[in-house]
Amino acid sequence: MQIVIPTVGTRGDVQPYVALGVGLRKAGHDVRIITLSQFESFVTGEGLEFAPTNAEFLELLNTPEGKKAISGGNPLGVFKRVMPMLRAMLDEIWEASRDADAIVYHPKTLASEHVAAKLGVPAIRASVVPLYTPTAEFPVPIINAGRSLGGIVNHATWGLFLMGVYAPYVKMVDGWRADSLGLPSAKQQPAPIAQTLYGYSEHIVPRPADWPDDVVITGTWFLEAETGWTPSGELTAFLDRGDPPVYVGFGSMPSQDPLKVAETVISALRKAGLRGVLASGFGGMEASAAGDDILVIDAAPHSWLFPRMSAVVHHGGAGTTAAGLRAGRPTLVVPTGVDQPFWGARVAALGAGPKPLPAKRLTVDGLASALRELTTDTEMQMRAGELGRQISQEDGVARAIAEIEKMAQGHASA
Known part of the structure; x- marks a missing residue:
């Protein structure tokens, strides 16, 4: 299979997906990582195909303005500058994914599930943080850390968070869907997500009892050895x-x-x-x-x-x-x-x-x-x-590969 993995962000947003890619390549699949240009040598050094996407977003975060926004300042000015960069990123992900048999993606990429819907291939959401599946057992990690607010309030925090995360991009994404993919708005025709994989250990965060079966905690996606590295x-x-x-x-x-x-x-x-x-x-x-x-x-x-x-x-x-x-x-x-x-x-x-x-x-x-x-x-x-x-004792990469293969095969035979 041709598996495309789009991800953006810092090294911590890229390395787990490279680990998945290395495992998938060893399992006999063709793998293309779509990410920021600064990670090209890292990706290709692990024997994976690389496709670039817009790096200006990360560069902006390392400016004094970006650092101040991350540290709790007013992010509005940064947000206005980021939007055109994100629109360019969506087009780059689309162009680099046209031959995909499955797309395994970081939710930050915004475009990936829509591209999968256009191509008719499974979209597998992959994250190392439990941010996208509501539960009554604990509040969304970004809003509250370390203590429960009670089942009803816990569950409500997830809806508030997800609405706040995606609402600013709805207009931009819908415009891109129409212009680049020829699709109606996401509200009219939602992009289906076949499965959600979480790349962390259940020994660190136990699985909530109220999560659906299509959500799987695989264990951490460790990159076991970086090619050519030796200590000084x-x-x-x-x-x-x-x-x-x-x-x-x-x-x-x-x-x-x-x-x-x-x-x-x-x-x-x-x-x-x-x-x-x-x-x-x-x-x-x-x-x-x-x-x-x-x-x-x-x-x-x-x-x-x-x-x-x-x-x-x-x-x-x-x-x-x-x-x-x-x-x-x-x-x-x-x-x-x-x-x-x-x-x-x-x-x-x-x-x-x-x-x-x-x-x-x-x-x-x-x-x-x-x-x-x-x-x-x-x-x-x-x-x-x-x-x-x-x-x-866990092998998160192997567990994730088994889930990806099972989902892709099931989708192909449907």
């Missing part, structure tokens, strides 16, 4: 010359003051008497000189790095959270927003880490205190290790 001599030497350090990295979420963040982290590590590995990454931290007890790296595969750490501190992205827990390491989440507080609350509820420490309240004393708890609480360490063993 500096990194291996640092790891060899002392106790296991604490990993600190804030992923692809832009920071308005990355130098200040790095200074706070380094001071807190030293106050707690701990060695550290700091991942500077896309925009989370900047530190040019750290010292013998701190090593700053650009990035390293979590599957290699995390088992060599004593604990992990990060922004709370779905993939990073899963990687830290699979490694069996106690985890502190320092969330900025979106779904990150939800994952931080889950880690704390599972006993695998302290309560989340919001980035906007990050201080040297507060972080140092959390680091001490993270590295000395034996019960927390035992619980993290137990979770690691449970998650390591």
